[in-house]
Every structure is written in structure tokens, then in C-alpha cells.
Amino acid sequence: MTWDTITLDIDDDVARITVDRPEQLNALTVDTLEAIEEGLTEAAAADARAVVLAGAGEKAFIAGADISYMVDLSTPEAQAYAELGHRVADAIESFPAPVIAAVDGYALGGGCELALACDLRIADESAVFGQTEIDLGIIPGWGGTQRLPALVGDETARRLIFLGERIDADTAAECGLVGEVVADDALDDRVDELAETLASQSATAIRAAKEALNAAGDGPAATGLALERRTCAGLFGTHDQREGMQAFLEKRDAAFE
Numbered sequence: 001m002t003w004d005t006i007t008l009d010i011d012d013d014v015a016r017i018t019v020d021r022p023e024q025l026n027a028l029t030v031d032t033l034e035a036i037e038e039g040l041t042e043a044a045a046a047d048a049r050a051v052v053l054a055g056a057g058e059k060a061f062i063a064g065a066d067i068s069y070m071v072d073l074s075t076p077e078a079q080a081y082a083e084l085g086h087r088v089a090d091a092i093e094s095f096p097a098p099v100i101a102a103v104d105g106y107a108l109g110g111g112c113e114l115a116l117a118c119d120l121r122i123a124d125e126s127a128v129f130g131q132t133e134i135d136l137g138i139i140p141g142w143g144g145t146q147r148l149p150a151l152v153g154d155e156t157a158r159r160l161i162f163l164g165e166r167i168d169a170d171t172a173a174e175c176g177l178v179g180e181v182v183a184d185d186a187l188d189d190r191v192d193e194l195a196e197t198l199a200s201q202s203a204t205a206i207r208a209a210k211e212a213l214n215a216a217g218d219g220p221a222a223t224g225l226a227l228e229r230r231t232c233a234g235l236f237g238t239h240d241q242r243e244g245m246q247a248f249l250e251k252r253d254a255a256f257e
């Protein structure tokens with residue numbers, strides 16, 4: 001299968017899914033999310049023993065959900081978009097082999113959230129992370145309110161989400177958001193090396209370990225994810241959501257209520 005918005009390469013038991021909208025900094029449209037979901041299904045059918053999620057171009061991993069698509073969404077439409085994003089994040093999280101986020105450049109909003117759903121995050125020195133939804137009058141809606149504090153702790157997650165701070169790769173590593181930072185020209189090699197090592201382990205044992213690790217957050221996280229989906233979708237149609245996103249598209253500062 002081929003897609004307009006992603007590429008999928010499977011080689012030596014390693015699947016590489018690359019979001020391929022570099023002019024829009026790989027922002028996630030409905031088509032893109034559906035393609036990632038289908039790519040993961042195809043990778044699973046091919047018994048991939050490791051998956052790499054990356055973004056095309058030099059500037060971005062994924063700069064977030066597509067703001068030009070979201071700007072006029074109604075709450076029910078936003079709810080559907082929330083369900084789709086959560087399905088993709090869940091498909092990453094429950095993929096039966098490790099998924100590595102290879103982060104070069106911007107990983108913002110929904111892009112950061114997809115990285116959070118991965119098992120491992122490796123960034124290059126130019127990477128920039130942020131849950132910047134607050135600047136658009138909304139909140140993280142694809143798992144960020146639950147997965148971010150689990151990785152970086154409650155206080156840091158609140159700072160990142162309340163302030164929409166953008167942090168560099170070293171800061172992200174210091175707070176536990178990424179496991180490893182490498183030189184800009186070393187990311188692909190390091191990610192390939194790690195993926196090959198993972199693919200050489202016992203696939204059965206890795207799958208069991210992943211299931212057990214995932215179960216650690218099952219109870220409260222499931223409730224929190226459902227609340228997040230509803231709350232985020234409920235913000236669509238408010239003055240601040242419309243103004244925040246319109247301001248981004250018009251390249252000006254937002255005037256919130």
C-alpha cells in the first residue's frame with residue numbers, strides 16, 4: 001500500500017514510518033493520521049520487530065495537529081479528531097514490538113504526543129519539544145495530559161502544558177522526555193543501530209515486557225485519557241480556540257478572553 005502523506009519501508013524486520021509533509025512541517029491531517037494507523041497495521045502484519053517513527057525534511061519531526069484543519073471544527077468534529085489521534089497513539093503504544101521516535105527538529109503539540117506514545121525517544125541536538133496547545137486556546141488532546149507527567153513528573157508537565165514552553169533536546173533529556181540526544185548528523189545511524197539491536201532480541205520476550213510495562217499505567221491513565229478527549233473536544237467552538245488558531249494562521253498574536 002502507498003500513501004500521499006507517509007512512507008513505509010520495511011527492511012530487515014525494522015519498519016520505518018516517515019510522515020511526509022515537510023512543507024507543512026509534517027503537521028497531522030486526518031489523512032496523515034489514518035495513513036500512520038494503516039502503516040502500523042501493515043508493519044504488524046509483516047511481523048516487524050521494531051518500528052521507527054520519523055518526519056521528513058530537516059526542520060520537523062511533527063509540528064503538531066494541522067491547525068488549518070482544526071480552526072473551524074465543531075465539538076463533535078473535534079471529538080472525532082480526538083478519537084482518531086487517540087487510536088493512533090494507542091496503536092503505537094500497543095504495537096507488539098518497540099516503537100522509536102526519531103526526533104529531528106520540532107515535536108510540538110500532537111507531534112510531541114505521538115512521540116510520548118512511543119517506547120523510546122531519540123532526539124538530535126536541534127530538536128524542540130513542546131505541548132504548545134495553550135497558545136491556541138486548547139489543551140493537549142492526544143494523551144499529553146496523561147503520558148507527559150508519567151515521563152517528566154507532575155510539576156514539569158504542568159509547566160510545559162500551562163506555559164506552552166518549547167524546550168531544546170538537552171532540556172528534554174534532563175527532564176526525562178527523551179532518552180538520548182545525538183549530533184544532528186548522527187540521528188539516523190543511531191536510530192537504525194538501536195532498531196536493529198531491538199529486532200535481534202527475543203520478540204516474544206520484548207512483547208511480554210512491553211505488555212507488562214504498559215499495564216503499569218492502565219487504571220488511572222485510561223480514565224484520564226477519556227476525560228482528556230472530552231475536555232479537549234469541548235474547547236472547540238469557544239472564543240479562545242477560534243481566536244488562538246486564527247491568530248496562528250494569520251501570523252499574529254492571539255487576543256484571548
Ligand code: DAK
Pocket residue numbers: 023024025027028063064065066067068070078079081082085106108109110111132133136138140141142228229232233
Ligand atoms: N499546522 C498547520 N500548519 C503548520 C503547522 C501546524 N501545526 N506548523 C507549521 N505549519 C505550517 C506553517 O503555517 C507554514 O505554512 P505556510 O505559511 O508556508 O503556508 C509552514 O508550516 C512552515 O511553518 P513556518 O513558516 O511557521 O516555519 P517557522 O520555521 O517560522 O516556524 C514553527 C516553525 C514550528 C515554530 C511554527 O510553524 C509553529 O509555531 N507552528 C505551530 C506549532 C504548534 O503550535 N503546534 C501544535 C499544534 S496544536 C485534539 C487533539 C489534539 C490536538 C488538538 C485537538 N482534540 C482532542 C480535538 C493537537 C493539537 C496540536 O497539535
